[in-house]
Structure formats: C-alpha cells, structure tokens
Amino acid sequence: MNDPKKYDAIIIGAGIIGNSIAYELALKGYKTLSIDKLGGSGFGSTAGSCAIIRLYYSSPEGVALAREGYYYWLDWQRYLNVSDPDGMAYYKNTGAMVFKSKINDNLTNVMKSLDALGVGYLELTPEEMKPYLPKPDLRSFHPQKLMDDPEFGKPTGDSINGAVFVPESGYVSDPKLSTHNVEMAARNVGSDFMFNTQVVDILKKDNRAVGVALKDGSKIYAPVVVNVAGPHSYLINQMAGVEDQMNIKTRALRVEVAHVPSPEGVNWEKTGIITSDSDLGVYTRPEIGNHFLIGSEEPECDPLDYVDPDNYNTDFTDQIRTQAMREAMRIPDLPIPNKSQGLVDLYDVSDDWYPIYDKSDLPGFYLAIGTSGNQYKNAPVVGGFMSDLIQYCESSNDHDKTPLQYRMKYINHTLNIGFFSRNREINQDSSFSVIG
Template sequence: IWDLEKLKERMPIYSHDQYDGTTRPDEDEHFFDKTGKKIEGAVFTPGSGYVSDPQLSSHNLQVAAEAKGGEFLFNKEITEIRQENGKVVGVTLKSGEQIDAPVVVNVAGPHSFVINQMAGVEEEMNIKTKALRHEVHHVPSPDGFDFEKDGFHTSDGDNSIYFRPETGNTILIGSEDPLCDPKEWIEDPDDYNNQVTESQWKAQVYRCARRIPDLKIPSRTSGVVDLYDVSDDWIPIYDKSALRGFYMAIGSSGNQFKNAPVAGHCMAELIDACEKGHDHDANPLKVKTVYTGLELNMGFYSRNREINPNSSFSVNG
C-alpha cells in the first residue's frame, strides 16, 4: 500500500485529486473543477503486468503449438458446425472444405456469439456473449518524464480509465466503462466503425489529464479501435456446451489475454475429463494449476451460472 508521499515519490506526475463520479467532458462544464478531496493512496502490485505485443506473443504460441504437431489455417471462414446425433463431428469452411473433428472449441473472440448460434448452443446458455466496440488512445508522455521506462500500468477507478506505458514514450489510455459512456454493441463483427471518434477520444484523454495534469494533448487523435468479446457479467466462459464435443473459451472481455496459458491448461483438463464421461454440469471440475498448485473451480466460469453481482462489469472483469 502506497500513501500519498510514496505515490508522489514514485509517480510525481500524478495528481492526488479525487473527483465525485465520472462524467463526460462534453456534457460537464465543471469537468476539470477540483472537489477539494484527495485520494487515499495507491495499491502497488509488482507481480502484475501486461502484454504489449499481442501479435508477437500469439505467434510465439503458434510456433510452440506447431512444434507439438499443431496446424494452423488462416483467412478461412467457417460456415457450419457439423453434428450428428447431438455430437459435433467437424466444421465446414466457406471454400467447401470439411474438417472432421470429434472436439471443436469456440475461441472466436468477438465472433463467439456467431459461432455459438451456428452450433445451435446459444439458447441453452444462461450467460451469453456479445461484441462491444472499444477504443484505446495514445498520447505523448509529459515533458521531462519517461513514462515508457518509469511509468506503471495504472487502473484509475476515480476517472474510470486505465493507462499504461507504450512504445515511443507514449501512454495508452483505455476505458473502464463508466455508466455515462454509451456502449456500442455490434451485430456484425465484420462490419463496424474502426476509426477513433472525437467524443470518446476527449472523454478518455481528458480523464487522464485530470490524473496527469501535465499531459500533452495532441490536436490529432491517435489510437486503436476493435471489439471486445463480452459476457453478460464480463467474466469469461470456460465450459462445455449442450452439443457434445463442442467447448467454449469465450467472453474474455479484454482482460484475459495474458491468462491464455492458464486458460488453455484449464480447457485441456476440462475437455479431457468431459470426453471421458465426467458430468461437469452436475459436478464442476476442479483444476490444479501447474506452477502455483492453486485449485480452480471451473464451475465459476460456467455458461449456466447466474450473473455475478461482484463483477466490475468492465474491462477489469
């Protein structure tokens, strides 16, 4: 736990001002007005982190899988989840090619709901997924401070944003989805606006400027727009389905990428157990993690769970 003195020592560019709720700067004329209140401090988690190059890390996982005999197909579209007698038997590609498989796993990200509908399993799920458009923005670090070297991944709940170091001594700013921000749910994950919008740019960057008063705000917007795969309570679904042999690792909501190896281990254990006859719905599988030895109850991630009221209902999970 860092008090304000320690926080100032480690992050001198951070303001200690506390604000009464998150608003949008284009709707709040008092957006930058100080309340006279101060935050209490910060929680420092040195074991935390982030993956700054998901493409490289995904390629590393691909190469590791190929070394074990895995094969990859790219730029292919699935048009059918084939099944016989309540059991999956493979998939059909748009080209007409059929791939036979006794086990199919839906890891389609923001297309997860499309694949579930194709497989005919969505209706029996209590927790479902949708695609949510999200923006992250880039701004330069304040003069005289090397945020790329000395900055931290920071969750600022008071301003409903997170931000972290990015290459070129810049700061990446994302949203923690406050209620005042409109949510844009996407019906077709292959057709959405992938350009940064002025209104959301100002909302997230100006919120960051309240925490970092010396933040340099460029006149031109910069950032990345893509889709989150969001479950009803923003907690992933790692589970079987009503279709035998069809499994799901979905609803990861932008916060599970660095957990992929653990999720993969859990899914492998789950699939192996279910294919051998284990009734996961009646008796949720418990998985022992490889390195820490912690036991994870996979029922927590069930498609049939009730909405978790303790969720942040945001990218924080």
C-alpha cells in the same frame, strides 16, 4: 490420428487463447487444427490487446488465475520450448498502482484475495503515491462525466483515498508476436493451422458436434470443436445451436484506446507503471514511443457500443479524447495532441464481464469465450485447464454436475472451473468492466 485430414480437435480462432488451447491439447497427443478467418495468428482482437499482466481482480478466482498465468510469462521460452524465427515476445515488469475508491470498496476484497495467494503489495496514502506519477493532481474527480458536461474536469473532493501498489505487474512486449510464438510451439508438437478460412456451420451427427463446414464448401471432421472466436464467438454459438440454452451470453463491444505523449522530460516508456484509476474511470500503461496508453474502465457515463463484429465504425470518436482528457486531470502536464492517436478494436464481452470456459449443451462443442479486455494474461493457464476439461468431458464426466477441479502447476491452489460456467448466475461481485 496420423492422417492430416483427420483431426481430434478443431479450434475456431487463432488468438492467444485459441493457440494456447491448441498447444496444450497437442501436448496431450491430440491432432489439432486451428482455423481463423484472418491472415495469421493474433490478427484479431488479440492484436489490439494492451497485454497487461496484473494480479488484481474483484474475485479470488480471478486473482488465482492471474497469479498462475504470471509465472508462465516469466518462463515463456521454456514453457513453449521453441525459438520463433520472428522473435520471442517478452514480459516487462513495471508494477501496477490501483486507486482506492467507493466503486471498488477501497480494494478491501482485492487485498483479501491478494493476501490469500501471498501476493505482495504496498498500501499507499495519497502522499506516498506521488513519487510513482509525474507531478500528479490527486484530488477526486468522481463521478466521471463526458466532455460536454459543464462539470467535466472540475474536482469534487480534496483527495482520492490512496492506492495499492503491486510490484509483480507489467505487460508483454507484443501481443501479436506472443500469439505467433504459441503457434510455432503448437506446430512443433503436431498442430495444423488454416488462415483466411471462414467457418460457416458446425456439423452435427447423433446430437453431437462432428466438425465444421467452411465458406469454400469443404467440410472438416473432428469429434471435438472449440469455439475461441473472440468477438465472433456468439455467431459460432448460433451456428452450433447452443446460444439459447446459455444463461450467460457474449457480445462484441467496440472500444477505443488512446496513445498520448509523455510529459516533457518524463521517460514514461522506461520508468512508467500501470495504473488503474477508478476515480477517473481510466487505466494506463507505458506505450512504445514514450507514450501513455489510456483505456476506459467503462464508468457509468460512458456508452457501451455493442456492434456487429463484421461491420462497425473503425474511426475515432469523442470517446478516445475523453479518456485522454480524464488522464490529464490526474497528470496535468500530459500533452493532449489535437489529432487523436491510438486504436479501435473489439472486445468479446459476457453479461458479467467474466469469461465462459465450459462445455456446451452440444456434446463435443466447447467454449472459451467472453475473454476480451482482461484474459490475455491468463491464456496459458486457460490452455491447460481447457485441455483437461475436454479430456474430462470426453471421458463421460458431467462437468455441469461435478465441475472439473484444476490443480495449478505453479501455485498451491485448485481452481473450480465451474466458476466459469455458461449457466452461472450473473456474478454481482464483478466490476462489470474491463477490470474483471
């Protein structure tokens, strides 16, 4: 175990979730190696994360996971027990306002889940929402439309249905830096990292994973291999020969996020909140430079652009302007620049937009995939229960028949990890969007 060429676990992917798994395994005494094809921790889809920390999900399991994760971010430096020479990421609390609509059943299930975990919130009428937003137009524009629709931008109702405001919500200052923070913590307890290194095969012997083959022809052995490869995760599953047996699969989805200046006289970077506006089909958060960050909640009219993660269009399309124009329906003073600003990146999305945290049909090969868009906030908790799951399965327990029950550290709750099974039926309660 002390031989640096021999590892107890190889983690494929050094994003926020991969590094959290490496850290938690190392805390349990595993000698881990994290491998990433890019040049550093968090250089992939984590870097493009909006890093929103919010507690509203469409399932009780989602709310419980987010509630537990929230406390890790509040206690970030103590949890990692390290000082990163590059600086420490930090959590900024803003509060989050979630709009009621027919799409989310006026948040009935969300409020039940928040109530069950003692999460405080305010129910707001449209009139009570006004102080939270700069001169808002609170008419309804649903159903959403594309810009070439002649009805685009025209109100369809006198008022939205109100909202729920959750004060304990915000975002992390820098998602890439936060991932580097976890790398430093993992290294501090014995983990190794290899960057600019591509995995080309999963090594197998006696019907179990025994390591990885690299593009340079070398091989590295370990009895545990964890797929946390983000948008490339389905390709790693194909190498392992496990994808065909999975009921839930993942794909790489191309997404665009707009950055738009705040209205004149509004310091949104300092005073802004997170919004989830299902009437318009967009979410927002304050962005550096006194901007609104505006993402899509994948309404039915918006095309889902599934791509090859190694070959996709990195230029802006009409989608980024569509999202900005939708938010301008709600905030009419929002200035929309002629030249779009923002980013293009990839999500790793499962069939029902819930992650897969599980073993696989190849013993020794584990999955933490389908996480993009709404799981960044949960990474420290995922690290905790994935390390427990690996120990549980490697001790000859059958997680498929008797799923691991994970007792959370901060909240009085036990989470059934079987909820995130690769073999589950598609969760029809899902929003089938980034909301999760």
